[in-house]
Amino acid sequence: MIRAVVRGFGAALPKRVVPNAELEKTVDTTDEWIVQRTGIRQRYIAGEGETTASLGEAAAREALERAGLEPQAIDLIIVATASPDNTFPATAVDIQARLGITGGAAFDMQAVCSGFVFAMATADAYLRTGLARRALVIGAETFSRLLDWNDRTTCVLFGDGAGAVVLEAVEGEGTVADRGILTAQLRSDGSHKAKLYVDGGVSTTGTIGHLRMEGREVFKHAVGMITDVIEAAFAATGTTVEDVDWLVPHQANRRIIDGSAKKLGIPLEKVVVTVDRHGNTSAASIPLALHAAASDGRIKQGDLVLLEAMGGGFTWGSVLLRW
Ligand code: UT7
Numbered sequence: 001m002i003r004a005v006v007r008g009f010g011a012a013l014p015k016r017v018v019p020n021a022e023l024e025k026t027v028d029t030t031d032e033w034i035v036q037r038t039g040i041r042q043r044y045i046a047g048e049g050e051t052t053a054s055l056g057e058a059a060a061r062e063a064l065e066r067a068g069l070e071p072q073a074i075d076l077i078i079v080a081t082a083s084p085d086n087t088f089p090a091t092a093v094d095i096q097a098r099l100g101i102t103g104g105a106a107f108d109m110q111a112v113c114s115g116f117v118f119a120m121a122t123a124d125a126y127l128r129t130g131l132a133r134r135a136l137v138i139g140a141e142t143f144s145r146l147l148d149w150n151d152r153t154t155c156v157l158f159g160d161g162a163g164a165v166v167l168e169a170v171e172g173e174g175t176v177a178d179r180g181i182l183t184a185q186l187r188s189d190g191s192h193k194a195k196l197y198v199d200g201g202v203s204t205t206g207t208i209g210h211l212r213m214e215g216r217e218v219f220k221h222a223v224g225m226i227t228d229v230i231e232a233a234f235a236a237t238g239t240t241v242e243d244v245d246w247l248v249p250h251q252a253n254r255r256i257i258d259g260s261a262k263k264l265g266i267p268l269e270k271v272v273v274t275v276d277r278h279g280n281t282s283a284a285s286i287p288l289a290l291h292a293a294a295s296d297g298r299i300k301q302g303d304l305v306l307l308e309a310m311g312g313g314f315t316w317g318s319v320l321l322r323w
Pocket of ligand 1: 030038152154214252253256282310
């Protein structure tokens with residue numbers, strides 16, 4: 001049985017760090033409120049010349065280097081993003097060209113904060129069915145350019161960045177002892193569209209628009225949806241919460257992360273948290289957190305790693321993989 005195994009990982013952040021104190025000067029907020037309600041202490045904000053494609057390219061280069069692969073070895077690029085450089089073509093083809101890759105397929109995936117989970121699931125399906133052999137899966141965002149910087153209920157929450165993994169098709173035994181993606185669980189429910197959306201678009205306003213969110217409403221659904229897809233991953237693989245070495249959640253809010261871990265019975269020592277440093281970077285948050293925990297030696301080869309995300313749509317999902 002073919003498994004999609006992680007061979008390399010990378011990350012990139014903009015140069016500029018914006019601590020909460022800086023936002024106190026522009027909107028009616030406090031460092032204390034932001035830390036208490038979200039756990040966020042700072043975020044990175046893209047400057048001139050830093051775009052979703054440039055951050056994604058940098059993350060991809062590091063992932064390729066760690067994998068020991070030349071760019072031409074890649075035959076699939078999926079970029080999870082809701083903040084592309086252009087309406088079209090896909091940011092993935094831009095990154096493909098920047099890397100000098102001339103073969104294979106490259107496309108974007110739009111599932112907002114769940115984008116990286118959806119992209120991992122998609123790459124897994126391509127690799128297992130033989131449509132591709134080596135994939136770059138990238139989560140890259142410049143949400144700062146979608147924010148209404150006068151809206152304190154949203155502008156303090158988000159940040160920019162990118163993370164990437166190289167997945168390779170490897171023959172496994174078909175058991176949960178295999179390295180690679182063991183299951184992916186994806187869900188969407190468009191009836192929640194109005195709770196988290198961008199109020200502009202190509203075929204409606206002809207503008208980019210700004211992010212709008214009913215934060216409390218999103219919060220209310222988050223923990224239940226997250227635990228639903230995690231329990232589905234356990235059921236699909238016959239694993240249990242005790243088998244999990246690392247939970248790498250989407251980093252939206254420390255309270256959602258802690259609440260989900262508590263409901264599932266996962267001790268906080270096994271949860272990777274970067275929301276304090278990165279804020280919510282949407283589709284980039286999971287690969288950025290994976291990079292943090294794998295590069296400092298916490299996540300080791302053979303560890304069982306659980307990814308989960310929930311966001312606009314709503315969309316939500318989980319991926320269970322052995323590192
Ligand atoms: O990644 C995609 C998924 N997105 C999420 O998961 C986000 C989910 N939601 C959340 O994380 C939280 O709901 C928030 C962090 C957005 C807000 O936290 P909350 O505990 O739900 O606060 P709230 O919206 O109920 O607001 C409480 C109060 C309000 O004032 P009143 O109405 O009680 O007088 C807000 O106006 O806090 C006020 N407030 C602020 N105060 C200071 C809202 N934003 C701010 C702010 N600074 N930046």
